[in-house]
Amino acid sequence: MPIDGDQEDMPQLDDVTPQDKKAFKTAVMTMLAGAALLTYLAVIDQSPLADSEGNLASVTAPIFGMIVPLIFLFFVVPGIVHGFVAKTFTNSQDVIKAMSTAMEGMAYYIVMAFFCALFIKAFGDSQLGTLLSVKGATFLASLELSGGVTMVGIVFLVAFINLFVGSSSAKWALISPILVPMLMQLGYSPDLTQAAYRVGDSSSNIITPLLPYFPLIVLYCQRYVKSTGIGTLVSMMLPYSIALLVIWSIFLVLYWTLGIPLGFGSSYAYPAAG
Incomplete structure (x- = not known):
């Protein structure tokens, strides 16, 4: 099928700037820090994420009730960090606006x-x-x-x-x-x-x-x-x-x-x- 779209309307891939690279690295480090904290809380004795018998792979374990907020935090926190480091976000209103736009699909x-x-x-x-x-x-x-x-x-x-x-x-x-x-x-x-x-x-x-x-x-x-x-x-x-x-x-x-x-x-x- 021949491509006949307007070049101006097609997505443009901008060059990756040093600021973008810094923002990406910072966001990745933030996510890894969160993963390390979660792992630590999961493996320690009397983990608050395990059930009364210390089992994480149990439907009664608190971590099962935290899956949705954990997924939310693992994406939203690095995303906010990336936005501020990359200067996409300048204040809290920008964060709220971005979230509101994403929720329009719901x-x-x-x-x-x-x-x-x-x-x-x-x-x-x-x-x-x-x-x-x-x-x-x-x-x-x-x-x-x-x-x-x-x-x-x-x-x-x-x-x-x-x-x-x-x-x-x-x-x-x-x-x-x-x-x-x-x-x-x-x-x-x-x-x-x-x-x-x-x-x-x-x-x-x-x-x-x-x-x-x-x-x-x-x-x-x-x-x-x-x-x-x-x-x-x-x-x-x-x-x-x-x-x-x-x-x-x-x-x-x-x-x-x-x-x-x-x-x-x-x-x-x-x-x-x-």
């Missing part, structure tokens, strides 16, 4: 979360979730499908639904009240169900126009090829989407077959053995 999810909350409340009061779970579990059991086939089916189902509901969190809020209890009745853990969900959801993101960032991707493509549209992007990305769907499904089944843990404290069966 507007779609916030709107969807509001309506999902209403749906979940009405769905719970109607008891339809319980009915569908029981009937669905009975139907799946009658098919006598192997576990691998069932999970691959869930993967493809989620990939299809993803074409109509772009938000990952909103989609999980819609279908988890049905899928999770239904598969639990068949002996599959919620951990395995969510892993299958993530495989299907991530594989078809790039080919659904309802993806919040899809218009932005089209816009970036139009910088290089003016005729780029939704169809152009979908047709280009479809082979990659199918390849990801197949390869990640195989990975999931292999993990399950070989008994490789999905994560700390996770299991494949419900109830978990031991």
Whole structure:
């Protein structure tokens, strides 16, 4: 496909200045210092990050409840340091403005979360979730499908639904009240169900126009090829989407077959053995 975009609209790569190099090194050192502090707090005797038995790899360990704020701090602190050293930030207002700009992409999810909350409340009061779970579990059991086939089916189902509901969190809020209890009745853990969900959801993101960032991707493509549209992007990305769907499904089944843990404290069966 020939490139016919305006050169002025294309991203410009500026030369890296000594100030940029200094800012990068300072930010990296800040992140390494934070990692060293976290490691020290994790390995010391009576670590405040471990559970009562001194185990870090336990779902009851405080570090599990700190994962989100830790990720936030590991990115925001070096980012702020980089901004001030590189002179991108001059005061706290610049930091707030940068954060506000980054959060604009969450507007779609916030709107969807509001309506999902209403749906979940009405769905719970109607008891339809319980009915569908029981009937669905009975139907799946009658098919006598192997576990691998069932999970691959869930993967493809989620990939299809993803074409109509772009938000990952909103989609999980819609279908988890049905899928999770239904598969639990068949002996599959919620951990395995969510892993299958993530495989299907991530594989078809790039080919659904309802993806919040899809218009932005089209816009970036139009910088290089003016005729780029939704169809152009979908047709280009479809082979990659199918390849990801197949390869990640195989990975999931292999993990399950070989008994490789999905994560700390996770299991494949419900109830978990031991």
